[in-house]
Amino acid sequence: MLIFIYGQNSYLSIKKLEAMRARFIETLDPSKMNFIEFPNSTKSKFDLGEIMQAIQSPPFLGEKRMVVIKGLLDEFSTKPEAKPWIESLARIPESTIVILFEYLTVKKVEAHALYKEFQKSETVHFYPFADLTGMELNKWAQGYVKEIGLQIDRNLLNLVVTMVGSDLWQLSGELDKLSAYANGEAVSEKMIDLLVRTNSEEKIFELMDAVGSGNTNLALRCLENERNFGNSEGHLFAMLARQVRLILSVRDALDANPRANNRDIASELDIHPFVAQKTMAQANNYSLESLIKLQNLMYELDLMLKRSAVTERVAVDRVIAEMTGIS
DSSP states (O other), X not given: OEEEEEOSOHHHHHHHHHHHHHHHHHHTOTTOOSEEEESOSSSXXXXXXXXXXXXXXXXXXXXXXXXXXXSGGXXXXXXXXXXXXXXXXXXXXXXEEEEEEEOSOHHHHHTSHHHHXXXXXTTEXXXXXXXXXHHHHXXXXXXXXXXXXXXXXXXXXXXXXXXXXXXXXXXXXXXXXXXXXHTTSOOOHHHHHHHXXXXXXXXXXXXXXXXXXXXXXXXXXXXXXXXXXXXXXXXHHHXXXXXXXXXXXXXXXXXXXXXXXXXXXXXXXXXOHHHHHHHHHHHTTXXXXXXXXXXXXHHHHHHHHHTTSSOHHHHHHHHHHHHHHHO
């Protein structure tokens, strides 16, 4: 079985992957011996032979194996480059579930040669997660409020959604804060004014600017401000990971076309021109090699977090320390 989970809405895509893994362990792999993820700290990043060996191996003390491959589509884009992967992934045994997990935008994934090869297959499953907007975003917020048992008037909930925007990591965090503060009471507008923060994208840019310029003191001050305001370590790590991927994509595009402007980059990466302009300035502080090294570190930390081998706070501190050291 082959599954694609992809899109820029990392909150929903990660939740989907976590739910699939939990269900897999509960129903098919109680021994927890049949799950493997690429890349990780012991396996080379995308070695086709190594990955296919993991896919073809029979399950041990369980009914099936699950193999998750993160970020594969970032490694190539043309059909000739995709061909060996297409041929190999067409031979997945029934005993193995393979999940291709991508943070790329829905548009970019669905234009990829590997995706196009499998998109009409009835045996391949696709789970795209674009950013939510409008009614879809409000509906998600209403569902989340119900899930955490928060008492909030619909108009006030719409106000929170308007203030925060479509970042579900931040939106869920703001609603969690309100829930903890209200302690079972109905949320008031005064509580929202006191606790809810507007979209955190500008703040993450400020943090990344400090990190990228090597200004360690300012970076640590920005990080401490984020923590003091109640941003969870998990949210900070996710935002840093997203920004590193974005900077890496921009650096790669600039190396390929040094004359590209912010509109060229925005069109190629399917992002807003303002975001492209900001990220281009950050990308100038790094080499492609240093960014690849940093992304590999984040993959390793993500795996360590899943294994409870490191705390989220330590993971965030490690990323900040690494970024101020390699810029």
